[in-house]
Amino acid sequence: MIKIDNMSLEEIKEFLKSLGEESYRGEQIYKWIFSRGVDNFEDMTDISKSLRGKLSDCSEFTKIEILEKIESRKDGSIKALFSFEDGEKIETVVLKDGNRNTLCISTQVGCRMGCSFCSTAKIGFKRDLTSAEILKQVIVMNRLLEEKGDKVTNIVYMGMGEPLDNIENVMRSLSILTDENGLGFSHRKVTVSTSGRVDNIDKIFSLKKPVNLAVSLNATTDSTRSEIMPVNRKFGIAELVGKLRELPLQKRKRITIEYVMLRGINDTIDDAKRIIHIVKGLPVKINLILYNPTIDSIYKPSTEESALKFQKYLTDRNFTVFIRKSYGSDIDGACGQLYAKYKKM
Numbered sequence: 556m557i558k559i560d561n562m563s564l565e566e567i568k569e570f571l572k573s574l575g576e577e578s579y580r581g582e583q584i585y586k587w588i589f590s591r592g593v594d595n596f597e598d599m600t601d602i603s604k605s606l607r608g609k610l611s612d613c614s615e616f617t618k619i620e621i622l623e624k625i626e627s628r629k630d631g632s633i634k635a636l637f638s639f640e641d642g643e644k645i646e647t648v649v650l651k652d653g654n655r656n657t658l659c660i661s662t663q664v665g666c667r668m669g670c671s672f673c674s675t676a677k678i679g680f681k682r683d684l685t686s687a688e689i690l691k692q693v694i695v696m697n698r699l700l701e702e703k704g705d706k707v708t709n710i711v712y713m714g715m716g717e718p719l720d721n722i723e724n725v726m727r728s729l730s731i732l733t734d735e736n737g738l739g740f741s742h743r744k745v746t747v748s749t750s751g752r753v754d755n756i757d758k759i760f761s762l763k764k765p766v767n768l769a770v771s772l773n774a775t776t777d778s779t780r781s782e783i784m785p786v787n788r789k790f791g792i793a794e795l796v797g798k799l800r801e802l803p804l805q806k807r808k809r810i811t812i813e814y815v816m817l818r819g820i821n822d823t824i825d826d827a828k829r830i831i832h833i834v835k836g837l838p839v840k841i842n843l844i845l846y847n848p849t850i851d852s853i854y855k856p857s858t859e860e861s862a863l864k865f866q867k868y869l870t871d872r873n874f875t876v877f878i879r880k881s882y883g884s885d886i887d888g889a890c891g892q893l894y895a896k897y898k899k900m
C-alpha cells in the first residue's frame with residue numbers, strides 16, 4: 556500500500572489524478588497531513604466521504620510510536636526511542652537551553668559512516684528513514700512540548716545516521732518541513748549536519764529555502780581524521796574544505812564547524828592552530844563539543860581546562876567559538892546511546 560505521507564504536494568496531486576479525482580484536492584490533503592499533523596483520512600472533514608474512502612482503500616499513513624521516553628532532571632531535555640512498523644528503532648532528542656528547544660532528529664536506522672567515537676556507528680547500518688519517518692519525529696516531539704505549553708524552536712539533522720547518505724528522503728523532508736503549507740518551519744532554524752559526504756553537500760543548497768550547514772570536522776590532520784572518521788579516507792580535509800569554499804552561501808550565513816573534543820586525540824593548541832589554517836577565509840562559527848562517553852568508549856572527554864584554552868586561542872584570533880554543554884548527560888544525550896541500552900535489555 557502507498558504511504559501518502561511520503562509524498563510531496565506534486566506527488567499527491569498526481570496520485571489524485573490517477574484515481575480520477577481533481578488534483579486541487581491535493582493541497583487540502585497535503586495541509587491536513589503536514590500542517591495539521593493528521594494521520595488518518597477520517598479527520599479530513601472538508602474532503603468528501605467517498606474520496607476519503609477511495610484514498611484509504613489504496614493508501615495509508617506511516618506509523619510511529621514512542622517506545623520509551625526519558626526526561627532529564629538536570630535540564631529538561633527529552634529523549635525518545637521511536638519504533639516503526641518493521642520493528643526498527645531510532646532516537647530523537649529535544650535539547651533544552653533556556654528558551655531554545657533544539658530537536659535533534661535521525662535520518663537512518665544506524666549509520667554506515669563508522670566514526671570511532673560514536674555509539675550509532677556500533678549499531679551498523681540498518682536502513683534509511685523515509686521522509687515521513689523523518690518528519691514524524693518533528694510532529695510527535697513538537698506535540699509533546701505543546702502539551703507543556705512549549706514548542707520546538709530549532710531543528711538539527713544530527714541524530715542517528717548521516718543525512719547526506721540518505722539524500723533523497725532528507726531533501727524531501729526538508730522541502731516539506733520548510734514549506735509554509737507543510738510543517739511551516741523557518742529554514743533559518745534548520746541545520747543539516749554532515750560528517751563530510753562531499754559529493755552531496757551542494758544538493759542541500761539547491762533547495763528553494765536553503766537551510767544551514769554544519770560539518771563535523773573533529774580532527775585537523777588527515778591521519779587523525781581518517782582514523783576516527785573513515786569518510787575522510789574518501790574525502791580528505793582539503794577536498795572537504797575546497798567544496799565548502801565553492802558553496803553559494805547567502806549573505807551573513809555561516810557554516811558551523813562541529814568539533815568533538817577527545818582527550819589527547821584532537822585537543823591541543825597545535826590542533827587549534829591548524830583549524831585556523833583549515834577554515835581560513837570561510838565564514839564559520841565553531842562548536843566545541845564536550846564528548847559524552849559511554850561505558851565502552853575508547854575515548855575520554857577533553858578536560859574543561861583544555862577546552863577553555865582551545866576556545867580562547869581561537870576567540871583571541873576573532874573566531875566565534877562556543878563550547879557546547881553536554882546536554883542531558885543523565886539521559887544518555889549522545890545519539891545511539893538509548894538504542895544501544897535498549898538492545899541490551
Ligand code: SF4
Binds near residue numbers: 667668673674676717
Ligand atoms: S557521528 Fe554521525 S556520521 Fe559518524 S557514525 Fe555517528 S551518526 Fe554516523
